[in-house]
Amino acid sequence: MFGDVPDIHEVLDRRLVTPLFQPLVDLTFGRVLGFEALSRGPAGTPLEMPTALFAAARAAGREAELDWICRAAAYRAALHAGFGPELNLFVNMEPTAWRAACPPDLVPIVRQARHRLRVVTEMTERVIADDPAALLAATAACRESGWGVALDDVGADPMSLALMPFVHPDVVKLDMQLLRAPDDPNTARVVAAVAAYAESSGAIVLAEGIETTEQAEVARSMGATVGQGFWFGPPGPLPAELPFAVPLPHVPRTSGDARTPFEVIAAERPVTRTSKSQLMSMSRHLEALAGDGPEPPVLLASFPDACYFTPATAARLSRIAAHSPFVAAVGAGIGDEPAPGVRGAHLDAASSMRGEWNVIVVGPHRAAALVARDLGDDGPDRGHRFDVALTHDRRLVVAAARSLLRCLAPVAVLAGRG
Incomplete structure (x- = not known):
C-alpha cells in the first residue's frame, strides 16, 4: 500500500477481494x-468499489486475473456457508477471462464449485460486441458445467434486446430503470420483447433495483417472477442460516456447431441456384430490413472476397451501423473495420466459410438469413453462379449468426463491472 491508495498489484497478489451477497427473491411467495x-476491493480505499477496482486492474493488464479472483472468492464463501445445488449463486463474469487460464492457486476452489454449486453466470450485452467468440465459448463452458447463464441490464441499451438471441439466457435481468419509468414507450417495447423471449424459451425474468412495494408490483406486471433490490436486502455477508430453495430451471441448449452459415441453413431449407447479379439484389433487400424500425436488428454479412465489399456496400453498411446495435462483415481480405462502425475480419484460406456470401438479420421481432455458396465459375464476374437458401426461421437464423460471430476477433474492452 502507498499511503491511503492501495497498489493494484498488491491487491491482486494478496487476493484482497471480498464478496458480498444480495438475495434473489421469488416475487409470488x-x-x-x-x-x-458482488465484489469489493479493500474497504475504505479508492479501490473498494468494483468500477475503480476493475479499471485499475485493466490499466495494469491484469483484468482477467481479477475476474478469476472475484469469482473464486464468491465460490469459496458460498461453499464455506454450505451452499449446495438447491441454491442459486449468481456471479458476474467477463467472458474474455475465458481466454486466460485460471491462476493455479484458484484452480482447486473453481473445481469444487463446478462439482458442488449451482451457478448462474451473469453477462452484459456489451461483451458480444467486444469479443463474440469468447462469449460463445464462455456460455458453452458454463452449460457444460451444468450452470446457467443470465443476461444483465436488459433494457439499459437497445443492444441488449437485439443481442439476446445470441446469449440465449436462462435468466433475463430487467434493468432497474424500467421500474422507474413503467409508462415510457421504450419500457413497453422492452417488456414485450422479453416476454416473447421468455414464453418461447422458458427463461426466468428477474427485475433488478426493487426498493418499494410499488416497484415490486410493477415488476410483477412486467412478467418478472424473481426480484432483487434493497427492499429485499442490501449486499452483505451470507446469513448464518441459509434458506432452502429450488434451483431455477435451465433453458435447454445445444452448443458447439462447427458448420458454416450456409451449411446450417442448407441442411434444412431448399437450395436454389442464381447469378451474382440476382444475389446482389436479394442481399440489398435483406440489408434493408436492418435499417428501419424502432428496434434495429443486428446485421452480419460475409463475402467470398474483399472485392465483393464494394464502396457502395461499405456505405450501406456504415449507414445501417449508425442505428444498429451491431454490424459486422467478414471475408478474405476484409480488415478489422472495413467501414465506419462496421466490425470486420479476414477469413484465411483455411476457413470453411471462404466462398460464402451470407446476409443475416437478427432482432427482437424479426430474423432472416440469405446464405449462398460460390460455385467457382469462370467467365464474366456478374454471371458467376451461387447456390442459395433463404429462411426466416429464428432458430436457424440464430444458429447461422452464431457461426459467423465465431470469426470475429476481440477488441479492447473499455467498460467496467458494476
Missing part, C-alpha cells in the same frame, strides 16, 4: 431463491 455475489 417471498422465498429467497439464491444470492448474487
Whole structure:
C-alpha cells in the first residue's frame, strides 16, 4: 500500500477481494431463491468499489486475473456457508477471462464449485460486441458445467434486446430503470420483447433495483417472477442460516456447431441456384430490413472476397451501423473495420466459410438469413453462379449468426463491472 491508495498489484497478489451477497427473491411467495455475489476491493480505499477496482486492474493488464479472483472468492464463501445445488449463486463474469487460464492457486476452489454449486453466470450485452467468440465459448463452458447463464441490464441499451438471441439466457435481468419509468414507450417495447423471449424459451425474468412495494408490483406486471433490490436486502455477508430453495430451471441448449452459415441453413431449407447479379439484389433487400424500425436488428454479412465489399456496400453498411446495435462483415481480405462502425475480419484460406456470401438479420421481432455458396465459375464476374437458401426461421437464423460471430476477433474492452 502507498499511503491511503492501495497498489493494484498488491491487491491482486494478496487476493484482497471480498464478496458480498444480495438475495434473489421469488416475487409470488417471498422465498429467497439464491444470492448474487458482488465484489469489493479493500474497504475504505479508492479501490473498494468494483468500477475503480476493475479499471485499475485493466490499466495494469491484469483484468482477467481479477475476474478469476472475484469469482473464486464468491465460490469459496458460498461453499464455506454450505451452499449446495438447491441454491442459486449468481456471479458476474467477463467472458474474455475465458481466454486466460485460471491462476493455479484458484484452480482447486473453481473445481469444487463446478462439482458442488449451482451457478448462474451473469453477462452484459456489451461483451458480444467486444469479443463474440469468447462469449460463445464462455456460455458453452458454463452449460457444460451444468450452470446457467443470465443476461444483465436488459433494457439499459437497445443492444441488449437485439443481442439476446445470441446469449440465449436462462435468466433475463430487467434493468432497474424500467421500474422507474413503467409508462415510457421504450419500457413497453422492452417488456414485450422479453416476454416473447421468455414464453418461447422458458427463461426466468428477474427485475433488478426493487426498493418499494410499488416497484415490486410493477415488476410483477412486467412478467418478472424473481426480484432483487434493497427492499429485499442490501449486499452483505451470507446469513448464518441459509434458506432452502429450488434451483431455477435451465433453458435447454445445444452448443458447439462447427458448420458454416450456409451449411446450417442448407441442411434444412431448399437450395436454389442464381447469378451474382440476382444475389446482389436479394442481399440489398435483406440489408434493408436492418435499417428501419424502432428496434434495429443486428446485421452480419460475409463475402467470398474483399472485392465483393464494394464502396457502395461499405456505405450501406456504415449507414445501417449508425442505428444498429451491431454490424459486422467478414471475408478474405476484409480488415478489422472495413467501414465506419462496421466490425470486420479476414477469413484465411483455411476457413470453411471462404466462398460464402451470407446476409443475416437478427432482432427482437424479426430474423432472416440469405446464405449462398460460390460455385467457382469462370467467365464474366456478374454471371458467376451461387447456390442459395433463404429462411426466416429464428432458430436457424440464430444458429447461422452464431457461426459467423465465431470469426470475429476481440477488441479492447473499455467498460467496467458494476
